[in-house]
Amino acid sequence: MLDVERAGELFEAFGPVRCRPMFGGTGVYARDVMFALEVRDVLYLKTDASTQAAFQAEGCGPFSYDTARGQRTIASYWRAPDRLLDDPEEFAVWARRALAVALSRKQQAPRKQSKKT
Incomplete structure (x- = not known):
């Protein structure tokens, strides 16, 4: 498991x-x-349509796991x-792209409206 030191x-x-x-x-x-x-x-790493081709070119695939109903894939x-x-150094480049995707998705996410009492 990934710990703080690693x-x-x-x-x-x-x-x-x-x-x-x-x-x-x-x-x-x-x-x-x-x-x-x-x-x-x-x-x-977090991906979107603009970055997935690089992962495909490396022979990598999306995160998936097994459930009682079959396999579930998390395409992001x-x-x-x-x-x-x-x-x-190259890992840092890929990680920065993943962070940019995550930040972009966060900005696009609809904001929760607060309830007025």
């Missing part, structure tokens, strides 16, 4: 991150948004290419 090493060229346990794995946050997910020692997180884990 995350610090992995994301050193990217910058500071926070890790939170979730989904039996770890959510990775920067600037108050989750942009990466680690599950079963596999790292996934794709497996990070293994080669990036040995190249901190």
Whole structure:
């Protein structure tokens, strides 16, 4: 599982991150948004239509897991290419793209309206 020390090493060229346990794995946050997910020692980065082709070209696929009703796929997180884990500078480039996607999605999300009493 991704812990603070390992995350610090992995994301050193990217910058500071926070890790939170979730989904039996770890959510990775920067600037108050989750942009990466680690599950079963596999790292996934946030994607959108503009970044998925790069993941496909590397032979990577989206995050998926098994449920009682079959397999469920989360198309917005794709497996990070293994080669990036040995190249901190290029990994940081991919991580920055994932963060940009996450920030963009956060800005597009509809805001909850407060209830007036």
